[in-house]
Amino acid sequence: MSSPLLLSGATAILPAAAFHDLFALLRQEGFQPVGPTIRNGHLVLDCLDGPDGLPRGWTTEAEAGRFRLQHRQDTAYWGFNLGQESWKKFLFPARLPVVTAAKHHGAISYAPAANHVPPYAFIGVRACELAAIWIQDRILLSGPVIDPHYAACRQAALIVAVNCTEADDACFCASLGTGPAATAGFDLALTELCGEGGHFFLVQAGSERGERLLAHLPQQPVQEGQWQQAQTLVAAAARSQTRSLATDGLPGLLYDRTEHPQWDDVAARCLSCGNCALVCPTCFCFSMAEETDLENVTASRWRLWDVCHNLDHSYIHGGWLRPSSKARYRQWLTHKLGAWLDQFGCLGCTGCGRCLVWCPAAIDLTAELQALRKFPPKE
Numbered sequence: 001m002s003s004p005l006l007l008s009g010a011t012a013i014l015p016a017a018a019f020h021d022l023f024a025l026l027r028q029e030g031f032q033p034v035g036p037t038i039r040n041g042h043l044v045l046d047c048l049d050g051p052d053g054l055p056r057g058w059t060t061e062a063e064a065g066r067f068r069l070q071h072r073q074d075t076a077y078w079g080f081n082l083g084q085e086s087w088k089k090f091l092f093p094a095r096l097p098v099v100t101a102a103k104h105h106g107a108i109s110y111a112p113a114a115n116h117v118p119p120y121a122f123i124g125v126r127a128c129e130l131a132a133i134w135i136q137d138r139i140l141l142s143g144p145v146i147d148p149h150y151a152a153c154r155q156a157a158l159i160v161a162v163n164c165t166e167a168d169d170a171c172f173c174a175s176l177g178t179g180p181a182a183t184a185g186f187d188l189a190l191t192e193l194c195g196e197g198g199h200f201f202l203v204q205a206g207s208e209r210g211e212r213l214l215a216h217l218p219q220q221p222v223q224e225g226q227w228q229q230a231q232t233l234v235a236a237a238a239r240s241q242t243r244s245l246a247t248d249g250l251p252g253l254l255y256d257r258t259e260h261p262q263w264d265d266v267a268a269r270c271l272s273c274g275n276c277a278l279v280c281p282t283c284f285c286f287s288m289a290e291e292t293d294l295e296n297v298t299a300s301r302w303r304l305w306d307v308c309h310n311l312d313h314s315y316i317h318g319g320w321l322r323p324s325s326k327a328r329y330r331q332w333l334t335h336k337l338g339a340w341l342d343q344f345g346c347l348g349c350t351g352c353g354r355c356l357v358w359c360p361a362a363i364d365l366t367a368e369l370q371a372l373r374k375f376p377p378k379e
């Protein structure tokens with residue numbers, strides 16, 4: 001398996017001026033391109049008509065509790081990192097109708113919701129986000145219950161990854177081996193170079209479908225110097241990451257510290273808002289809710305994102321399993337970095353940094369784990 005710190009070999013150069021051709025080709029093949037764009041001052045994921053919709057010439061500044069969009073000096077298409085939205089917005093939507101019921105002459109009929117699954121082309125999936133999709137695949141596509149909507153979306157989707165040549169202060173993918181370079185799980189992967197040597201993409205095909213698409217694009221051969229330049233930038237993006245998450249000793253380390261005083265410390269700061277889980281690309285908890293029309297003739301059941309920071313998420317048989325914010329934060333972190341390993345054979349974290357960026361209290365899970373490591377559990 002190739003290293004996420006190294007580009008595994010680009011096969012072609014796509015000039016930036018020909019970037020439109022990739023979008024046109026995807027549309028011709030029946031895909032709806034979606035990717036990062038700026039709407040009302042926010043970096044979001046949405047439908048794109050072409051590369052002009054991308055946040056070209058913008059960069060992100062992301063730290064614990066802080067996010068800013070800033071102009072950059074160059075006209076790079078991919079000179080920013082992550083916004084608050086991840087691709088689970090499309091694969092595992094926040095609101096999904098499940099079943100509808102209708103009353104007619106006193107009889108009630110039920111019908112499963114017919115959810116349209118567009119053939120999306122995800123443009124600009126970062127390495128940590130590919131890792132998140134891989135994790136959600138393990139949870140939602142394997143085991144005794146398969147999520148049919150997720151399965152249909154995954155099957156229909158095409159993935160164009162973008163390797164990171166810069167990292168935000170919140171990123172720690174290098175310490176988890178999930179980035180900054182994409183190694184698998186994509187159809188095409190791009191590495192953008194924008195400087196004195198010109199503006200172009202190194203393109204790598206990761207599937208037969210990707211190879212076929214690449215063959216239809218205007219391309220030039222890769223020069224050794226260009227590949228080396230891209231490699232140097234990706235390696236620098238990894239080296240620049242100041243945060244890290246050490247995984248040695250997990251999950252036992254967390255299981256041994258369920259009564260550690262650090263949980264009281266974090267509970268005094270945590271607002272139980274749930275932002276951390278909502279922005280996390282691997283979290284998959286949900287609840288069910290029913291809606292009826294005002295005439296009480298039709299009703300629908302919805303699957304809605306839920307988070308373990310919500311008090312009612314642990315309500316069962318007349319009581320709450322986790323009545324305190326301390327218990328709920330402990331559940332979130334212990335599940336992500338502990339119990340997931342037992343349940344799914346992987347961590348529930350890819351080092352994207354979103355949870356600490358979008359936490360209003362700037363709570364940083366890497367710092368919380370370090371604090372838990374620092375003091376041994378009470379005997």
Ligand code: SF4
Binds near residue numbers: 276280349350351365
């Ligand atoms: S736990 Fe935080 S850093 Fe890890 S994948 Fe989720 S949002 Fe990203």
Ligand code: SF4
Binds near residue numbers: 309361363
């Ligand atoms: S850790 Fe931060 S984002 Fe998560 S629930 Fe607490 S206050 Fe909200």
